[in-house]
Amino acid sequence: MNSLSLKHVLGITLVLAGIAPVALSAQQEKPWEKIPIPKLHEFKPQEPERIELKNGIVIFLQEDHELPFVSGSVLIPGGSRDEDPAKTGLVGLYGQAWRTSGTAKMGGDAMDDLLEAKAAHIETEGGEDSTTLAWDSLKGDSDQVYSLAMDLLFHPKFSAEKLELAQQLEATGIVRRNDDESEIADRESGKLVYGANSPYTRQPELSTIGAVTVDDLNAWHDRTIHGKLIIAISGDFDAAAMEAKLRAEFDGMPPVVPEPPRHDVFAGPTPGVYFVQKSEVNQSNVQIVGLGLDRHNPDLATLSVMNEILGGGFASRLVQKVRTELGLAYEVGGGFGFAYDHPATFRVVVLTKSATTVEATKAALAEISGLTSRPFAQLELDRAKDDILNSFLFRYDTRDKVLAERVRLEFYGYPADYLEKYKAALEKVTVADLDAAAKKYVHPDKLAVLVVGDGAQIKPGLDELNMGPVHPIDITIPQPKQVPAAEKNQ
């Protein structure tokens, strides 16, 4: 109903009673503990059917007859991290132009007309490590929409006009990328961790998107379409009939060509304080960053519990201290990030008024260092485990979530019982595990602090952080080389 209501959402990511020296003893009566918690209703999530074709393509079928819709997706390995750096932005443009161009049989505009009249969708998207074609429609239209989607998958006809449109939209994003403080901070902190030229953080520029041609889009498509496709269908359909239909389409394809392995180097940030000047703001966005972890890490469960204690909820150390006790932030939180096939980032974020930038940064840094110096309390551990385990159910409480998880695990080569094993590991985490993991993984001396804000208002200044000289970062947007006006006019 409210299409735009500028609603204020109470920021939740962000607090801890166990740490504060609270006189729990005085509160003997805990009325809520007297409320019975019956045994949870028996629940076995419905797993999708998995079919592996001879050529290596994998299909997941998840029936769900509650509503008369069918949706599907094809996940294709290869994404922006694999593109030519001189053409950074190619995969993003590909994701747009693929669908808007359409096919030889039906151009993108005509497809829009046909689909929207049926309240159906076919969309394509480019991501960091993959591209996706996805569709959905009412059941009655599902055969026709499926056929269109397959036509688009196998016979796209990239058009120069739609590529140009995509380039213009992308250019708009580029020239606007310094308008919003958070966007600047997220982007620049990532670059501090991975390096400005890393495949994970390099940014499209007007010149790199301008270098992309229709031939590039065709070449990208022709290469990636032979990768290990993962097809997922969910909704109101019959699995046997759907399997037959998919086999007819995909069985005849040649064996899949795996993406070449990546050999990225992840050094982590050069420690120190970095600053981006942003005028017309009265709040600083502070990001404390380092290298994070990947999910193969054997201490994943322990680190996940540590995350919860550091910045996971209202009871976390960061929120409790910086928001609740000091009143210095609305948004504060963070911790170790985990990616599936490369190290993610460690990131703690605090948004605070310009004048308290140093105070809030010091408070957040103290909580990070505190992981190694302040022993974990049993109460903290219990609370974090309760938080994670009692809400664990919400990772698979709908059939679509179960399906999405299975696709993710398949894509990154994790076992299908990953969540169960992860849950079992979470249950076993001890205080000793936490102490050991903190010593092993938390290195305050290896972190970089990025502040985006208005230097004139940041008083005391960032030198008061006593972390060495402040390194300014120039975020000026490079303009592509202009054809001299005289030449142009001839």
Next chain:
Amino acid sequence: MQIRMRTAALFLGLAAMALCGAQAQDLKSFEQKITTKVLPNGLTLIICERPDAPVFSYTTFIDAGDVNDPSGQSGLAHMFEHLAFKGTSQIGTTDYAAEKVALAKVEAANNAYEAEYLKAVGRDENKLAELKKAFLAAQAEAEKFVIPNQFTDVAERNGAEGLNAETGLDDTSYFWSMPENRLELWAWLESGRLSDVVPREFYKERDVVIEERRMRTDSNPEGRLFEQFAATAYVAHNYGRSGIGWPSEVSQINATEAMAFHKKYYVGANIVIAVVGDVKASEAMPMLEKYFSKVPGGPKPEEMTTVEPKQFAEKTVTIREQTQPIYIEGYHRPDYRDPDDAVYDAISDIFSNGRVSRLYRSLVRDQQIAAEAVGFGGFPGTKYPSLFVFGAIPLPGHTPAEMRVAIHKEIEKLKTTDVTDDELQMYKTRTRADLLRGLADNQGLANDLAEYQTRYGDWRELFKQLDNVDKVTKADIRRVANKVFVASNRTSAEIDTSSPEAPAKASAANDGGAR
């Protein structure tokens, strides 16, 4: 938790109107799943049985928002919403009896400080500093009894997922999801905070809220633009007031005012609670009734008398700053109960929904002057007469003036030529499908049921609104466009990019009256 503002993030999703409508058979099937009960205190409970997984979601919907903030207290409803996470006399305290006494002293100390601070003539700075010290001491004394965040802690430890709240101008909602075996625990927590709220840590939380304002409005170009836009479009009605609060006002709200707001607006007749999920109404309803009967009765608060007078002069706002250009314009339209409500929805759909929409095809695809262009009804709220807004994000090298011309051309076309049969049918089909899609999500459904029950007195309207959607004609669209989209009824706002060398603008980014 990172709020990632992509280009024009504000516009994304604006056009996604949560509309309403479906076949009768859906209504019938929902009537079997839904049980409604109005308690003696006036509070309405709705249970929708959806036992797919052992979880439930709830929404508590309060028919009061920042539009109800008393004069001089903008931001109060939102401030109260934050207070509702601070616990009750039974949770969050080591000794409530002693805490209560300490909190009264905090309030007295704050009042003494404020009285001196607000003296226009003869303020004694030394005395002010003393009073501030006394206030801080009283605050520290009260904090000794606080168990910080115990309310949210208990909820989170028991599996609360998506725990949050929203305050809009029209209303306030509280929501989360939980494993179904925690239903009674939830009822204890939720009924507690509705009926027994304590002004705990109020003044620190006020600082948190001011920080939220800095994030959403002061330090955000679109936040600033939309605040100025609404403030200019309205001369009388509270829709023109900052929802999160003007800095000088939100920084001086006190706990007494927040508690008075609670007393007036958090009465049974003003509250609807919807629970959706693995819940059996026959077992749960008596239990819920026991807990939620604690909420005070009291009369439904009186409706406000102010009606925005008819606009007769076009108004414009121009913000000159270093950020990239944006153009928006709005026209006053009636509230959501107007018989033409669905006509506005149709216009929004035809103008904004997807790559087939008129504004996309005209401004983005064909003229290639904008990256995004939308038209949507219902800003900054929907309960009272609001604005139908058009807006566009120019491509590099293009200006707000070009957006304005191009949007006006499309509006003119709407006035003079009927929309096509296909466009009108598409609106009706998509609305129906969107309603159906929304039924698959417990939390979304709980929000919708509570909102429709509040707004129409009957959750069935969620389905029945489809009748109004089906009745929209081409002539209706032309009639409404000609009536509403006229220059004298227009307010426009834009950001014109200035170079960094230009003299600094009057700084909206300053804290104003904040202390």
